[in-house]
Amino acid sequence: MHIVLGATGNVGSVVLKELLRAGEEVLAVTHSTRRVEELRQLGAEVAVADINDAKTLKQIFSRGKTAFLLNPPGDVTKDSAQEEMNSIRSIIDAVHNSSFQHVTVASTQGAQRGERIGDLGSLFELEEGIRATKVSATIVRAGFYMSNWSPQAPNAKEGKIQSFFPRDFKMPMIAPQDIGKFHARKLMEPPPNDFEIFDLNGPDEYSAQDVADAFSQIFNRAVEIEVTPQPKWMETFESFGFSKESAQSYARMSEIALKRAYESSIQSLRGAVTLSDYLNETCNRSQS
16 A cells, blocks of 8 residues: 555645556545545545644554655745644654655755755755654655746736746756656655665756746747846745745745755656646646
């Protein structure tokens, strides 16, 4: 039995479907009762659990031999970094002394130790916590999710998108489909002897200008980029409803990404889905 956390999310849903398509038994874990029937119709067993409830998670994990582990983002209106650390401790506690033969962990490229650096810091702590459990693990450090641009589609349709990075700054990006398929494949393969880390990116690096160009092709109109300069990052995040603590975390994380202040993993792989194909598919799906 494979356990899948975040089974209704962008990546977890792909992991779930890929495993089911291969005829594997899957137990989907979700925090909401609204999607339970949908998951069952796909062929999965379903467990509803609060990610912060380590006792319940441990009971669920006792049924599986492998697991896809994903930590949900913290509430940005609160101290998101602290919230993420709380759920990470719960996941690690539930994995400890489990019967898992192998787990895969959704992490991020640039994961590193540090205070108030958003997912870069919290997901590094998840990696290290899983390492300490001695369970065989595959860590997948993915690039910037292409899906982060999807909410800007309505604005792009009106001719403008917003970026925190310079319009021509290229960065690693990856489609959720490629991430989920890689995790599912790893879960079905023989487990590694110990602990392995992969960087996983798309077929190329992309910039905000590439995003604007892709939207321009989709909507058949010019799309401008409104770049938020770094000195305005904090106040812009706060204008979105972020707490001061969360705004600081996201601003520092963005600075590290801009400066490329991190080391790449020894093992680096690329997915197949291009940025233009991803955005085109996403926009077509939302309009259908």
